[in-house]
Amino acid sequence: MSDDFGDFEGLAGLEDRDFELAVEEVEPLAIQEYTGPCGSCANCATGSQAVGAGLENSEAALDIGEVTFKANRSAFYINNLGAQLRTGASVVVEAERGVDFGKLVATGEPAREKRRARGMVGQPMRRVVRIATEKDIKQSEENRKTEERAASVFVELCAKHNLSMKLAGVEYQFDRARLTFFFTADTRVDFRALVRDLASVYRTRIELRQIGARDEAKKVGGLGICGREVCCTTWMSQIKRVNLDHARAQSLSLNPSRLAGACGRLKCCILFEAQNYLDTAKHLPALNSRVVTSKGEGLIEKIDIFNERIYLRYQNSNTVEPMSLNEIKKYQNLPGNERAQNQQR
Numbered sequence: 001m002s003d004d005f006g007d008f009e010g011l012a013g014l015e016d017r018d019f020e021l022a023v024e025e026v027e028p029l030a031i032q033e034y035t036g037p038c039g040s041c042a043n044c045a046t047g048s049q050a051v052g053a054g055l056e057n058s059e060a061a062l063d064i065g066e067v068t069f070k071a072n073r074s075a076f077y078i079n080n081l082g083a084q085l086r087t088g089a090s091v092v093v094e095a096e097r098g099v100d101f102g103k104l105v106a107t108g109e110p111a112r113e114k115r116r117a118r119g120m121v122g123q124p125m126r127r128v129v130r131i132a133t134e135k136d137i138k139q140s141e142e143n144r145k146t147e148e149r150a151a152s153v154f155v156e157l158c159a160k161h162n163l164s165m166k167l168a169g170v171e172y173q174f175d176r177a178r179l180t181f182f183f184t185a186d187t188r189v190d191f192r193a194l195v196r197d198l199a200s201v202y203r204t205r206i207e208l209r210q211i212g213a214r215d216e217a218k219k220v221g222g223l224g225i226c227g228r229e230v231c232c233t234t235w236m237s238q239i240k241r242v243n244l245d246h247a248r249a250q251s252l253s254l255n256p257s258r259l260a261g262a263c264g265r266l267k268c269c270i271l272f273e274a275q276n277y278l279d280t281a282k283h284l285p286a287l288n289s290r291v292v293t294s295k296g297e298g299l300i301e302k303i304d305i306f307n308e309r310i311y312l313r314y315q316n317s318n319t320v321e322p323m324s325l326n327e328i329k330k331y332q333n334l335p336g337n338e339r340a341q342n343q344q345r
Contacts, residue, residue, distance in 0.1 A: 067102040071219035090132035101174035217263035242266040
């Protein structure tokens with residue numbers, strides 16, 4: 001992690017870079033898209049009602065399943081095979097070009113609930129082609145071995161072309177119609193010559209995708225500072241941008257070793273309680289505002305929002321005294337405390 005901080009001035013290196021914000025580009029659908037029973041009416045498009053409104057009840061009649069692929073990638077598919085699919089089953093599903101192989105992790109209402117939580121109601125879905133056979137499973141295992149060899153070839157060719165690229169993962173589509181390499185780099189990279197060499201070796205469609213540090217952590221996985229598996233590989237469906245303002249709002253120590261996650265960027269969990277802090281702060285006095293009490297004028301040095309305790313430092317004695325929020329409000333309403341009231345959030 002120390003390498004991630006060497007190029008940056010202070011804590012700025014922990015914040016997301018603009019070119020890292022594009023997670024995985026959404027591929028255009030090359031197959032016939034599903035249209036809901038309501039016909040995806042124009043009300044959603046014109047803004048007269050929320051996008052997807054009216055489709056939620058229509059999707060309730062569909063057999064929807066969530067399928068996961070390698071590197072924690074997942075998507076929702078329609079099962080119209082006429083057979084009930086069980087969680088944990090291996091399935092072959094439609095892909096942009098051809099078919100892909102994955103594992104079913106949710107069906108029915110749990111899958112629909114996930115779509116609602118991710119704001120995906122009404123979006124087109126591809127279909128489950130079939131339940132995987134023994135032959136399909138064997139081919140998937142062979143593809144995994146090919147991916148391992150392709151990773152070595154990628155590293156060798158990068159050295160040959162003198163490209164500074166760090167491989168984050170390789171995905172070979174089930175029908176071998178596409179081989180995708182995910183990599184990270186400090187700058188934009190011209191990899192056209194590399195693509196040509198890879199295509200000459202594997203004789204298939206080659207795609208190279210530059211991803212950010214957060215996406216790399218999501219694909220690779222690992223343990224966070226809390227000792228648990230990183231959230232982005234377990235339950236987080238979307239990666240959101242985090243900046244130092246979120247840490248400052250929670251009065252967190254601006255220490256890189258404490259704020260950085262496994263990806264070398266600000267930890268995603270800094271966002272989890274940030275809004276609660278901001279909402280609570282609206283009802284609290286401002287830090288560094290002054291309050292006149294019976295002991296003299298004090299400076300608000302620290303605020304404990306959980307216990308609603310305010311810590312005042314008196315200038316005449318240089319002592320710190322904790323007070324309840326109600327006591328502070330009582331003193332603020334007395335004459336002579338206009339300055340503190342003016343600084344109230």
